[in-house]
Amino acid sequence: DMLELNFSCPHMAVEGAGHHVGQAFDLIEKFTSTVKQCVSIPVIAKMTPNITDMTEPAIYAKQGGADAISAINTVSGISQIDLDGFIPKPNVFGLGSVSGTSGPAIKPIGLRFISDMGKCEELSLPLSGIGGIETWIDALEYILLGASTIQVTTGIIHYGYGIVEDMIEGLTDFMNEKNISKVKDLVGKALPNLKTTDKFDLKRQGRAQYDLAKCVGCGQCYTVCRDAGGFALDWDDKNRRPVLIEDKCLSCMICSFVCPVPDIISYKEMPGTWKRKDACVMDRSLETQIKYQPFKSS
Ligand SMILES: Cc1cc2nc3c(=O)[nH]c(=O)nc-3n(C[C@H](O)[C@H](O)[C@H](O)COP(=O)(O)O)c2cc1C
Numbered sequence: 001d002m003l004e005l006n007f008s009c010p011h012m013a014v015e016g017a018g019h020h021v022g023q024a025f026d027l028i029e030k031f032t033s034t035v036k037q038c039v040s041i042p043v044i045a046k047m048t049p050n051i052t053d054m055t056e057p058a059i060y061a062k063q064g065g066a067d068a069i070s071a072i073n074t075v076s077g078i079s080q081i082d083l084d085g086f087i088p089k090p091n092v093f094g095l096g097s098v099s100g101t102s103g104p105a106i107k108p109i110g111l112r113f114i115s116d117m118g119k120c121e122e123l124s125l126p127l128s129g130i131g132g133i134e135t136w137i138d139a140l141e142y143i144l145l146g147a148s149t150i151q152v153t154t155g156i157i158h159y160g161y162g163i164v165e166d167m168i169e170g171l172t173d174f175m176n177e178k179n180i181s182k183v184k185d186l187v188g189k190a191l192p193n194l195k196t197t198d199k200f201d202l203k204r205q206g207r208a209q210y211d212l213a214k215c216v217g218c219g220q221c222y223t224v225c226r227d228a229g230g231f232a233l234d235w236d237d238k239n240r241r242p243v244l245i246e247d248k249c250l251s252c253m254i255c256s257f258v259c260p261v262p263d264i265i266s267y268k269e270m271p272g273t274w275k276r277k278d279a280c281v282m283d284r285s286l287e288t289q290i291k292y293q294p295f296k297s298s
Contacts, residue, residue: 002041003145005032005066007057008048008073010100021075022048025060032064042067049106050076054113055120060082063127069117070128072110072153074100091219103154107132111145118188119145134163136170143183153187156218206269208232208256209251212241214264221265229254247276 007028012018021027028045033260035043045061058069065199076098080089088096110131118122129147130152133139134155142150155163171183217240225233225242230250234243242255256265 002044002067003035003039004044004046004070005035006046006073007031007061008046008050010048010050010074010098019048019050019076022057022073023051025057027058028057031066032061032066036065044070045070046073046130047071048073048126049109049113049131053116054281055116055123058117058120058123058125062123066125068126068128069123070130071113071117072106074102075106077101082249102131103133103158104132107138107141113139114142114147115145115191115194116164117134118191119194133167134159136151136167136174139167140171140174140186141190143186145194146191147189148184149189203272204269205272205274205276206251206267208244208251208253208265209268210242210244211264212267214261215241216261218260218290220258220260224254224258228252 005130006018007022009018012020014020016024016027021031032043032045043066045058045064045066045068047057047061047069051057054071058066061069076102078088078096078098079101081087081096082089082091085091085094087094090096090099110129114127114129117125117127127147127148128149128151129139129145130151130153131143132154133142133150133152139150152163169255175181175183175186219235219240219242222233222235222242225231229252230248232245232248232250233255234245236243251267253265255269256267259265
């Protein structure tokens with residue numbers, strides 16, 4: 001039905017192959033136009049994430065006649081080392097190599113590149129989103145950032161083709177709930193809300209709020225608030241529950257990311273008159289750091 005040109009495999013050591021092509025933009029254009037001259041079916045150029053800006057090579061592919069862009073291929077990485085033989089895995093008769101990392105860990109990278117290309121007016125080609133997709137939510141996130149089709153590799157290897165049916169079912173339920181009849185109505189829907197941080201309204205502020213009825217008392221919020229937040233939680237030992245000191249909360253919401261129970265911690269916008277104490281300056285003082293040191297130095 002179509003051809004996808006893999007300009008992005010990180011395993012190719014040969015010049016002019018795999019992700020070496022994806023990093024030499026004139027070759028992308030040349031290879032794409034050569035293929036386009038030979039076939040009448042659509043041609044997709046598959047991009048490497050092992051670069052900083054994907055819009056530029058994608059535009060070269062467009063100049064070569066590509067009908068669509070797919071992204072991402074695997075991210076160059078080293079996943080494990082055999083600690084007995086000191087050999088990076090996969091161990092190929094005593095040698096390892098920098099190789100392609102895939103699966104959920106690379107989804108944020110894939111979403112970023114798809115959104116960059118989705119926003120690029122000069123490119124304006126259909127996008128196929130790839131990278132860490134396992135569920136209908138992953139698929140939808142790619143669609144919302146500009147992908148009109150999606151592809152799955154590692155998810156299928158791991159869980160089998162059944163996950164495709166699950167994705168269709170989940171996405172269908174979501175669309176029915178939201179009264180959306182066509183997937184194409186969702187393509188790029190999140191892009192207008194994706195801005196650089198200088199566009200944020202920093203005059204608005206808020207804090208975390210806790211629905212403790214569902215709390216399991218694990219204490220992870222308390223620990224993380226002391227490690228990386230504003231020291232805005234006390235701990236009620238008797239009931240094993242966090243106690244929010246509202247005016248010390250930095251609204252970083254890091255507590256909500258570590259909480260294992262959904263919907264306990266949410267964000268509450270506060271009125272413009274609301275003042276928080278300067279928790280960072282106050283609590284990150286040397287005195288406090290010494291107080292919370294786990295071990296006393298000799
Ligand atoms: C075992 C394996 C083999 C792959 N082979 C190819 C390939 O032959 N051509 C290609 O363009 N991409 C290949 N890829 C990359 C995937 O198509 C995909 O771009 C990447 O793995 C990210 O998606 P995923 O997280 O769903 O796996 C391969 C990936 C894996 C894990």
